[in-house]
Amino acid sequence: MTKFDFTLCLLGTVLAVICSLALWRLAFLSTDLAYLALLPLGLMVAIGAYKNAIDRRRALLSATLQSTSPLQPIARGRLFTAFTATSVAVFCIAALGYKSLFAGLEELVAAIAIIGISVASYALGLRWFARDVVETSLSWFSAKFAFLVTCVVSIFPYIWIEMAFVTRLGAIDADFNEAIGVSLARLPARNSLLDEIVSIIIFLDTVRLWVVARFDSAAIWIIYGIYAALICTVIATTAISIATLYHSHIVPTRKRPLDQAGEPE
Template sequence: MTRMALWLVRALLVMAVPLALWRLAYPLTDWAALALIPLGAAIWLGFYRPLLGRRRAELAVAIRPESRLGFWLTGRLGAALGATAGVVIGLPVLAWAGLRSQGLVLGLLLALCVLSGLLAIMAERGLGRSLTAPYARVMGQRIGSGAAAMIGLIPLVWLNWAVIPVPHGITGMGLPEAVSAVIAQLPARGTWLDEALGGFAALDTAKLWLAAQYRGAAWVGLVFSLDAALVAFVTARSFVAVLDFTRQDGAT
């Protein structure tokens, strides 16, 4: 238990510190994005090593020891592509959530991280009784993060729907005006980062505007659920990757 707690604390620090620095520094400079590089590297390695281990196990069964294919088919390319996809999807979502989420949501996301880590470790250990280590590792991470995201989805939707108020300024505007007003609140530095965050701001504002205009419609709740599901699954899966990176026994 002590070792597990140490793993979780280290992973939380690796995840939370870069996002906190990013949140504090972004209003001042675009160089704040540099704070996200260590987090991106940790996520990449946390995806890459388990994927590589599983791929090597598959190739060990599929390729004869004397075959020259073993020199070319190492599994590194597929693992690298999978890890890159995890970073390309996960890091922007985490950056936006870290920048714009209110305190209650941030607290819930931290709790979701801890839960996903615990469930992933438990699932990996349970599967390890029946599966070889590379498969137990990958499947345990997916099962643990997926289960945690499903559990965290309900309170996350509730917070965004019932607790966090819709900004009054957008209730009397049309959708284009509301989106423009929110984007105008971001630091206008004319850089690629402005364009990227402007896209997230537009989607977030559209969600809030729909909630203000069509509060009683069931389909608006579906929009909130899809948005919360994206954040929950990305947060849980990314944290489990960071946890794998920080574990001392995580090397392949």
């Protein structure tokens, strides 16, 4: 990936995530159709995740089965891989969608930083491993590398940001039922399916905060650590999937006209 491609990929990934989540956040309070703002982002994540997963599966099959084996068509697993990639996309979009509804400036800056680390690590992986990894496996290998680097680098700083800067509801120190009631009161009174889904996530997150507020021990670090790992994993997966989409589907189509223009007539 060239510097120009890296810049476009980074800017495109940041804009895709931020714009989609911003539209979702703005529309959520007024309409049940707000989820439509998340569909393009989910589609990009699903395509990128599918690309890496299917390439990894093909690499495993090529190292395991003979090219003439009748098991090759059966073991490709395209349907299962597509289902897995779609599930990953749905989970990432659901987590990001909820997180963005009540996120503050600190969490926005942290998310952009994690996206930057993810895309940069993926681009470095493409360059560093190009000599040692076959081209068909380069993308998913670099994606694994980027995911590992991003999680290792981001989790502990994100724990610190969550504990030091993120504002909590005052009612989180109150009675359990009161804390749940205050949290759910932030939802619009529509009683729709979308609100029911979001209310379940709010309930689970409020339980987490309510429990943390009553501990003063290593349990706080464990709970925050699990939560930070989840958020960093979701953001990293989203960013790396979009970067994979750009590298695998956009860069080749952008270069093809240039290659054809350079061919002698």
